[in-house]
Amino acid sequence: MTAIATDVDTSPTPPLPRRRSRLRRRNSLIGWSFILPNFLGFALLTLIPVVTLFYLGFTNWNIFGTANWTGLANFQRLLGDTTFHTAVLNTFYYAVLHIPLTFVVSLGLALLLNTKLRGVAFFRTAAFFPYITSIVAIAVVWNLLFSPQYGPINQLLHFVGIANPPTWLQSTTWALPATVIVSTWRDMGYYMVLFLAGLQTVPRELHEAARVDGASVWQRFWNVTMPCLRPTTFFVTVMLTINSFKVFDLILVMTNGGPGNATLVLSQFIYQTAFVQNQFGYASAASIVLFLICIVVTIIQFLINKRRSA
């Protein structure tokens, strides 16, 4: 029994203090030896860069020369930078459209798939296809589907009697909603699976009881399904929010921020400032803003969730 080295100590008498501290040291050693291979990579590529970010953001570093501490100068510049303002506004606009749309569509599909319709297994497979398809393929195909004159989408809209369909990606008004449509199309299978897994945990007896009490479908959805689904809806909302604020590759390949700056988002502003204009210090300041937005929004969501479950 001396070799026991886990938290579950089944020996009836507690070990002597000396032995216990040796045991603890041994456990620490074993534990760290397991974690270390992964942790080295994780620390080097994630933790250190995150910490360094908060230094770089206060410097004027470009790849040439040295980094000089410039205090809050970068942030003051951000405050007056209209391109940055556009990027932030577009990012929020994207999030405001994308979060509720994807939430409702994927929850709706999950509810539908949770019923006993035929073909459900096939549909689940189909819904997942966009999620595993590369951004490049998605962007190219949808760009052409959205072509104003000869694209299938506008041909369809003409067919159903819409005389002047939007010019989609060539229009400053419609380009961003078009990217939202594509990203919802891509993501809904993923979130649908999360919801579907959550729905399996809703006890069937509760539904039966509510039905016996005469609750309508609508009442049962709001008073039985939704409360039971709360852990899932919370997780989905958090993921959707983070993914919306960091949106980048899809927009980069679909519109490259255009037309004009109509679809320029925060991540792309960071990318351009750093890797095209070589202003790494200034771009780091914008990265700090992105970092803080994501962290603050996540914390707020955690607090709301905590209060609701209390």
Add this chain to the structure above:
Amino acid sequence: MSAITEPATLQRSLQELAERPPERDGRAPRSRGHRVARVFGYIVLVIAAAALLVPFFWMVSSSLKPANDVFSVPVKWLPQTWDWSNYVNIWTHSNIVVWIRNTLVLAVAVTILQVFTGSFAAYGFARVKFRGRDALFLAYIATIAVPWQSYMIPQFIMLSKMHLANTLWAIILLQAFSAFGVFLMKQYYETIPEELSEAARIDGLSEYGIWWRIMVPLSVPAMASLTLLTFVTVWNDYLGPLIYLRNPDLWTLQLGLQTFVSNQYAANYGLMFAGLVISVVPIGIVFLFGQKYFVEGIATSGMKG
């Protein structure tokens, strides 16, 4: 972090979900309203399935059309003449062989590293108790809320200083140590009864032995999920290669196709679509074979409350 769904229950119910035969209704006489709801459900399902699949269908059919037929009014959903030449020409008109080779090297290397280090670390987090463990795990989890885009600059600078930018190593390091893998494996390990390892420990197996002889064989489904998800992520990754791989000989499939596409836009759509199909099909096949593990992996990762 409250109300964690029991992973075992969920796993089971998902399995039931996957294996449940389509039930025919015929048990109780259905009301008229119920029938209307069913018909409505089917209509929604068919429309949604069409919306999901038509872009893929169009992509494949366009790759088989002569260049001028891709945009025709009205839309031709099927090619009038089946033109396979695009699939022959793409191999000589582009560097696609090099791109596929690079992508495969990356995907395989990252997946092996991720599955190995991820499951190894997960054992430490799930089964060995030591000071600082929970704080460390929290740090891992917290980074899931931190977008890569916000720290890609310091990371790029660091890897450049280590002379790893513009090498495949950069992408391997970048992708191989994600918190997601550790999290997924830890979730699964916690569903394996402690008594098993306890018994092995009494028989004199070391912790490393328990991991290798007991946990690894028992967690094959979770490892399959992680393998598939990692492989697909690396295969489809665009941003990492875009930032790190400047040398055309190092380009991945996504990066190569994107450049190819932007050069081809006015020239030859058919060829471009053939390239896209070639990039999508392997993943589609992988997905169809491992669908169960995909879905379970995603569902498990969503179970933190």
